[in-house]
Amino acid sequence: MSDRKTLKVTERVQMGGGPGRGGPFGGGMVGQKSMDFGPSAKRLVGRLAPERGKVVLVLLLAIASVTLSVIGPRVLGFATDLIFEGLFGRNLPPGMSKADAVAALRERGDDRLADMLAGMDVVPGQGVDFGAVGHVLLLVLGVYVVASLLMWLQGYVLNDVVQSAVRRMRDDVEAKIHRLPLSYFDRQPRGELLSRVTNDIDNISQTLQQTMSQLLVSLLTVVGVLAMMFSISPTLALIALVTVPVGMALTGQIMKRSQGLFIQQWRRTGALNGQIEEAFTGHSLVKVLGRRREVEAAFEAENDELYQASFGAQFVSGLIMPVMMFLGNLNYVVIAVLGGLRVANGSMSLGEVQAFIQYSRQFTQPLTQLASMVNLLQSGVASAERVFELLDAEEEPVESDAPPTTGGRGEVRFEDVSFRYDPDRPLIEDLSLVARPGETVAIVGPTGAGKTTLVNLVMRFYDVDSGRITLDGVDVATMRRADLRGRTGMVLQDTWLFEGTIRDNIAYGRPGASEEEILEAARATYVDRFVHNLPDGYDTVIDEEGGSLSAGERQLVTIARAFLAKPALLILDEATSSVDTRTELLVQHAMAALRTDRTSFVIAHRLSTIRDADLILVMEDGRIVEQGSHDELLARGGAYAELYQAQFAAPADDAAITAEELGAPV
Structure with a gap:
């Protein structure tokens, strides 16, 4: 298992540098320096630009x-004013004018009650006009129903906008992965990369979905409520505004602390995914070697780090909402007291105070909602930074000016x-060699000698230094990679099959191949022999692990795939290293058919396969x-002879496989 180094929020960690160095793809975790929240959030919102028409509608x-x-x-x-004025007017003598009633109250010394009456629209002796109250309540009901319908429609359209943007992001990430050089994957654990492609994009989707509508509505509500508050009482509105700078200052301080914790949370998620993927991939080996306790200890360590980061991020960001609720309640108390005093002196009606108190609640509520969304926004932007780092990774050079290359014999x-x-x-230093058309060139040597690197250079997975x-x-450097690799077939030590039928896995070598061509490739590579023993023949469904197929049978399927592709250049990289001796003979015969009339590079540790x-x-x-x-190399008694003697200390029985054995089921 590759060691996991502690990831710091403010540092970039780049481990590895070539194939075979730590981690599933030969590299360690790639960390990142945290971007600024503002630019990252702005870039994320910019992903909505193609939907600008729908955004305007929203x-x-x-x-x-x-x-x-x-x-x-x-x-x-x-409605409140109508009810209150009706109740007040009912207690006044009928036929008296409002001015006379106010004067009578002042004569009695009830100046406060007189001021209150002067601010009302009262008809002495007349009670509550329930008809007018009913009309107002129906109007309010209609207003709220229409507002709810518009809000529902806005959410529906916004959902389409967000999901379309996330779909494009997934498409961009998928396309980006195919444009990245092999060196990028050599430095990235698979679990970390998968975490960015799945967990982080899902988190972005949830963040946009949950916050965009609420954020927009909250901001508009603050503006609208402020306008109504100033129209009712500028003085009380200014008092209510005092909580805004205080809340923003406190929220800003909390955000500075929590943003780094959210970055760390999602990095730890990627690290834990990488550790889990690594452990599950090698689960059998872990059990055989008795390293279960070490794997569990590594998991516990990573899981604890993720717990600490997640707890810190959620706890710190969770402080924002209680702080804002406290300020809102304090503001409510102040408004209620001052509003009551203003009703008492007649400068405001009871209905205005009621409306203002409701507006003060409506004013602090969106501020509290905005504060509560900060943790979601920070989490989503932290994930966006990780996805943007992937999208910004250096790609393979563009080959738009390279002319198409086809044909050729494969020299x-x-x-x-x-x-x-x-x-x-x-x-590799100053290496020169020639592989002529139709020849089979075998490459042998100890581990780390550069055998696979030679193949990587031919395929332009890496470009030469000189x-x-x-x-x-x-010159392959002037060819389009697609043209170069389209003329090349590869059979690797690790067989790669996907979930589908055996027919589909063979046809993957050349889309559009006819049924007869698929069967011809299967017969030439001895796949046809064992397929008929399977329940559904060529329609048998296998998974990426090969299902019920043995290692040799999986390898034969990959050889059939390469045979169907009919490449001019063939690369066989340790294609028989993981199969038994008898299956190896079948694979050798299949590879012999595959190598016919094409240039072949064979990398092998088993020297019996390249005689x-x-x-x-x-x-x-x-x-x-x-x-x-x-024979020439054995006669020289040099490095090859030493390798050969190391493998064959005793004379090997090199009996040829019979035609009957070739036809027998595997």
Whole structure:
């Protein structure tokens, strides 16, 4: 298991540098320096630009809905005034004018009650006009119903906007992955990369879905409520505004602390996913070697780190809402007291105070909601930063000017090629060789000698540092990668199959191949022999692990796939290293059919598989130390002879496999 280093919020960690170095893809965790919240949030919102028409519609619907919602309390205040004035007027002598009633109260010394009556629209002796009250209440009901319908419609349209933006983001990430060089994946654990593609994008989707509508409505509500509050009482409105700067100052301080914790939370999620994926992939080996306790300890350590980061992020950001609620309640008390005094001196009606108190609640509520959304926004922006880092990763150079390349016989030349994964560690230096059309070139040597690197350079998974590689006289660096790889077939040590039928897995080598061509490839590579023993033949569904197929049978399927592709250049990288001796003979015969009339590079540790190669290259430390045929190299008694003797201390019985055995089921 690869060691996991502690990830810090403010530092970039780049481990590895080439294949075979730690982690599932040969690299450690790639950390990142936290971006600023503002630019990252702005870039995330910018992803909505293609839906600007719908965004405008969402804005108009929100404005209309909020406007109606804001008008509601003011209209409802009229009903309160009608009721209160009716109750007050019923207790006054009928036939008396309002002015006479006020004067009578002042003569009695009830100046406060007189001031209150002077501010009312009262008819002495007349009670509550329930008809007028009913009309006002129906109007309020209609206002709120229409506001709710507009809000529902706004949410529906916004949902379409958000999901369309997230779908495009997933498409962009998928396309980006195919444009990234192999070196990027060498430095990225699979679990970390999958976490960005799945967990982080899902978190962005939830954040946008939950916050955009609420954020828009809350901001519009604050503006609308402020306008209504100032229209009722500028003095009380200014008092209510005092809580805004106080709340913003406290929220800003809390956000500074919690943002870093959210960044760390999602990094820890990626690290934990990488550890889980690594442990599950090697689950059998973990149990065989008895390392369950170590794996559990590593999981517990990562899980505890994630717990600490998540708890800190949620706890700190969770302080915002209680703080804002406290300020809101304090504001409510102040408004209620001052409003009561103003009703008593007649400067405001009871309905206006009621409406103002409702507006003060409506004013602090969206502020509290905005504060409560901060943790969601910070979490979503933290995930967006991780996805943007993937989208901003350096891609393979664009090849728009490269002319299409087709045909050719498959001659490969290395001319003074030098390459290093790490600038400080030499690997391949001044290598030259020629693989002529139709030849089989075998590459042998100890681990780390540069055998697979040679193949990676031919395929342009990496570009050479100096020198050049040509295919049929054309420098591969000037060819389109798609053209180069379209003329190349690969059979690797690790068989890759996908969930589908055996027919689908073979046809993956050349989309559009006919049924007869698929069957021809299967017969040529001995897949046809064992397929008929399966329940559904070629329609048998297998998963990515190969299902009920043995290792040798899975390898034969991959060889059939390469056979169907009919490549000009064939690369076999340890294709028989994981199969038994008898299956190896079948695979060798299948590969012999596959190598016919095409240039082949064969990387092998089992020297028995490359005895018939036209040219054997022996590599050590990135250099070709010997080359020649099997018999020539044995006669020299050099490095190849030492490798051969190490594998075959006793004479090997090299009996040929019979035609009857080839036809027998595997």
